[in-house]
Amino acid sequence: MAHLAISVPFNSSILYIIKHYRKPYVPMKPVVEGMGMDWQRQHTKLKGQFNAHIKKFTIRPSVDSQPTTFLCLALDNFSDWMQTICPNKVKSKIRDKVIQYQCECLDQLHKGWAKGESKQILASAPEERTSLQTAVNHIASKYGLPYQAIYKLIHRQLGTKHLNELTERQNAEAISHLLAKVLDDEFLGKQEALAAPVVKQFTDDELCQLCWLWKNSVRMIGHIADIAPLLRVADHRLSGAYHSMASEYPRTTNAARKILERETTHIECDQFRSDNWRVLREMRIGRPLQ
Structure with a gap:
């Protein structure tokens, strides 16, 4: 069976994400070899510690290459695997590259999955x-x-x-x-x-950005609420402004949340979703701001 695959350029290498029943999996050999580590050792670790989260898929990475079978780890568990690698225990010549992968690789994979510029491997003629x-x-x-x-x-x-x-x-x-x-x-x-054409005020990508704006607003309001009492005790000149923001911002943020919940009812989001739409989990189950 063919699978949708997304190519993700990273650190002079090409990584992949394979779509299987709408869930992302990462072929691990390109990642491990890109970090400069031994594949056989990590292969054993994956089949041992992460056996419940791995699958094998066969794809053709390029038109001129032969079909290749990859051992793939669910993207949801990629961070857990990364945390098993200790930079201080790898060879010094690859330490910087390992650290770079640990800091940036997961974010790049999430961006690739969210962007979704996928192509069908072994597509029909x-x-x-x-x-x-x-x-x-x-x-x-x-x-x-x-x-x-x-x-x-x-x-x-x-x-x-x-x-x-x-x-x-x-x-x-x-x-x-x-x-x-x-x-x-x-x-x-x-x-x-x-x-009948469906007239939409925003694209799904724009709605996703607005949902993250809501999340950032919630976080900002939380910080404001934490700082406001300190400014009042210090008799700071911004004490009144922060007190007003802590009282007024939650109302508009809650109103925006209701609008976004209404406009995103067509977007599916469960506990396994790992792209940028994962923000909906928090929006749909969280409590209104007080």
Whole structure:
């Protein structure tokens, strides 16, 4: 089975993130070798301490290379593995590189996963998609639907973004998905619903940035509340301003949170989500500011 893979340039090396059931996994050999460490030793550690969080996936890193099987660690557990490495116990010539990986690598992987510029490894050839395109054209003609709306249904079902990402298996799954909808008459009366453009005030990326702005505001308000009493005791000239901010800012921040919760109901976020949308966990379960 082919998997979505994201290439992540880091420190003159190329790392990868493999998407498996919407969960990110990191091929570990490129990481370990990029740090200059012995792969066999880390391979043994991964299969011992992290056996419950590893999987094997086969991808073709480049067009000219042969398919390669990688031992992959869940991105959620990558930081735990990094903490098992003590820079003082590695060779001095690679110590700086190990420290750099420990400080920067995880953040770069998260950015790569959030950016999501993924490509389909071993994707289906154009001629293999002819049957799918024929099915889409037939449905569009019969029910008076725009082609884009039908392809959007396919991508929503398969978790893809573009037609050229589909593997041979996904190509067949897409046809079966459309056939089931035809047999269930789900396209009848859907012309206006599917054709009507959805007008969004913000893109999902912009909403994500606003959610992080909310989180930063909550953190800032907490610091203000901690500092305000100290300024009052010191009779500082900013004491009144900080007291007002501690009282007023929570109201607007809580109002912004309600708006963002309403506008992000279409975004799924569970305990395993590790991209930038993980901020939703805190927004959805946290208490309003007082």
